Amino acid sequence: MDPLPRRTEHLGRYGFTCGCTLCYEDQADGKASIARRQSILYQLQAQRKKQSSTDIEGLITEIRKTYRSSRSGPRPDLYACYRSLAQALSDPDVILEAELLALEALGAVFTRSRPAKVSGQQSIHVLVSPALGLQDAINSYLKLSNDSLRAAFLDGAR
Numbered sequence: 001m002d003p004l005p006r007r008t009e010h011l012g013r014y015g016f017t018c019g020c021t022l023c024y025e026d027q028a029d030g031k032a033s034i035a036r037r038q039s040i041l042y043q044l045q046a047q048r049k050k051q052s053s054t055d056i057e058g059l060i061t062e063i064r065k066t067y068r069s070s071r072s073g074p075r076p077d078l079y080a081c082y083r084s085l086a087q088a089l090s091d092p093d094v095i096l097e098a099e100l101l102a103l104e105a106l107g108a109v110f111t112r113s114r115p116a117k118v119s120g121q122q123s124i125h126v127l128v129s130p131a132l133g134l135q136d137a138i139n140s141y142l143k144l145s146n147d148s149l150r151a152a153f154l155d156g157a158r
């Protein structure tokens with residue numbers, strides 16, 4: 001999912017101005033916030049793989065400040081940020097949380113149960129599927145599924 005300036009540029013070539021909820025919400029955040037968000041996203045992409053999870057978390061905090069507190073719905077620009085964070089982390093539980101936050105950025109809603117006493121596994125249910133970025137969402141679900149299969153295999157091998 002492209003950020004607003006890229007979407008606007010692309011659609012503008014066809015003389016089309018998008019009036020969808022996402023474009024409306026992005027525009028309502030204001031020009032200064034949109035520009036600031038773009039520059040942080042650029043920083044994140046330009047230095048990919050050189051950043052620690054702490055660096056990325058700092059950038060995510062900065063991007064979060066560019067959204068109005070009253071804003072509702074997906075914040076797809078955060079998707080790539082949480083994916084980068086997940087890649088920079090090493091604790092499987094924290095990685096899982098970052099992957100879920102990435103899907104929530106696309107509009108997914110989950111319920112998370114506390115870890116079961118016996119298995120120690122947290123159970124997660126999808127209440128709402130992501131509204132945007134279908135290909136990204138599929139990649140995320142595949143990644144989560146691979147991770148949990150690997151964890152189950154390692155548990156079995158112990």
Ligand SMILES: [Zn+2]
Nearest residue numbers: 018019020023
């Ligand atoms: Zn739109």
